[in-house]
Amino acid sequence: MNLDFSQLVPYIPFMLKGIWTTIQFVIVSIIVGSILGTVLALFKIGTVKPLRWFADAYTSIFRGTPLILQLMIIYYSVPQLTGYDINAFTSAVLAFGLNSSAYISEIIRAGIQAVDKGQMEAAQALGIPYRAMMKDIILPQALKNILPALMNEFITLTKESAIVSTIGYLDLMRRAQVVGSDLFRNFEPLLFVGFIYWCMVMVLTVIGRMIERRLKLSD
Amino acid sequence: MIKAQNLYKKFGSNLVLNDISATIKQGEVVSVIGPSGSGKSTFLRCLNLLEKPTSGTVLINETDLTAKGADIHKSRQQIGMVFQHFHLFPHLTVLENLTYAPIKVKGLKRAEANDKARLLLAKVGLSDKAAAYPSSLSGGQKQRVAIARALAMEPELLLFDEPTSALDPEMVKEVLDVMKDLAKSGMTMVVVTHEMGFAREVADRVIFLDHGTLVEEGSPAAFFASPKTERAREFLEKVL
Numbered sequence: 012m013n014l015d016f017s018q019l020v021p022y023i024p025f026m027l028k029g030i031w032t033t034i035q036f037v038i039v040s041i042i043v044g045s046i047l048g049t050v051l052a053l054f055k056i057g058t059v060k061p062l063r064w065f066a067d068a069y070t071s072i073f074r075g076t077p078l079i080l081q082l083m084i085i086y087y088s089v090p091q092l093t094g095y096d097i098n099a100f101t102s103a104v105l106a107f108g109l110n111s112s113a114y115i116s117e118i119i120r121a122g123i124q125a126v127d128k129g130q131m132e133a134a135q136a137l138g139i140p141y142r143a144m145m146k147d148i149i150l151p152q153a154l155k156n157i158l159p160a161l162m163n164e165f166i167t168l169t170k171e172s173a174i175v176s177t178i179g180y181l182d183l184m185r186r187a188q189v190v191g192s193d194l195f196r197n198f199e200p201l202l203f204v205g206f207i208y209w210c211m212v213m214v215l216t217v218i219g220r221m222i223e224r225r226l227k228l229s230d
Numbered sequence: 231m232i233k234a235q236n237l238y239k240k241f242g243s244n245l246v247l248n249d250i251s252a253t254i255k256q257g258e259v260v261s262v263i264g265p266s267g268s269g270k271s272t273f274l275r276c277l278n279l280l281e282k283p284t285s286g287t288v289l290i291n292e293t294d295l296t297a298k299g300a301d302i303h304k305s306r307q308q309i310g311m312v313f314q315h316f317h318l319f320p321h322l323t324v325l326e327n328l329t330y331a332p333i334k335v336k337g338l339k340r341a342e343a344n345d346k347a348r349l350l351l352a353k354v355g356l357s358d359k360a361a362a363y364p365s366s367l368s369g370g371q372k373q374r375v376a377i378a379r380a381l382a383m384e385p386e387l388l389l390f391d392e393p394t395s396a397l398d399p400e401m402v403k404e405v406l407d408v409m410k411d412l413a414k415s416g417m418t419m420v421v422v423t424h425e426m427g428f429a430r431e432v433a434d435r436v437i438f439l440d441h442g443t444l445v446e447e448g449s450p451a452a453f454f455a456s457p458k459t460e461r462a463r464e465f466l467e468k469v470l
Binding site for chain 1: 278
């Protein structure tokens, strides 16, 4: 093994910039995925049949096909079909947001259904309307139960974000490849960004534990 | 006043309520008793439409809850309910449990809701627990909070679904005492219970259900001393 990290030094600022590019679209994707996922989960447990069918079909499509394929289709087909020149960032956010919303909706649905049915009855008996009941009574309790699963999904999303390198988005992974081909040395930049990915996931893990501890206050 | 007329409830092919009619007058305390599976709880849950009757009507002050397009949320605000398993909101403090619905549903100011809630907590003897979370309370304390939470909406009528059945024996009394005080204060109450002592002492009227039918009703004195029907007699022999 003749690893030589010293050659990497001039490229470090370039690669570090990838942290922000990656974080940027991961955060937006998580927000899109969470909002959409919550809506889909409410569709799934609701009583309006067409909405239930829609949510189920949606989940089955986005969970049933590879993420990289969804990304390609969005990035390459949108300009061809609509003439709109979609950029890499928007494609990435769309693909990841739509995809993770399918998973998140399943997590939230399970979380809502795991909340004691009596909670809903108590809220109904007090005359609390459905919206307020969901927002203030049921979802906060569901969230507490599903937090580990949700964090897991966010961690997966952070790591899988490396896929966007395939459409030329200059995220961490792509930058490692660029540096690798510039240096004719691939291991060092890959190991370097590998370490950064690990650090990012550790930060997420710690944040997750902190939130969990906060939510446990009422136990 | 709440009036149930010809209530039927089917779960699948199972007839749980079979043509039940009853009227509960303002200020009256009615105990609903009967063997398990007799439909007592279902009957109670039909009164605020937690269970939708298969047919029949429920009227509260002449408003038909079972009518199409009835504002069920509005009507439920007039009907408080206390559950066997309390169903306090675990992520809210005791005080928040009491104030959430008045603020959210009735539009009370927070300060006003807090003041009212504190009065109610004092009434059920739990003033010191305002900031506690439900998980730190005993069963009896939880049920007293649940009663206070129902009262916070200032309902005209309170429904109790076996309020002491999930409690340790030594905690039954503290809950029954609160209920007795309520009854004395003129609250209209419908109480599904296995506490024959409570039914006998506090209730103005006893309704006896068996197999989904209203078998017998009358004053507790008459019912417990000399039940008119064979089925009620058999039941009383087993429980007393």
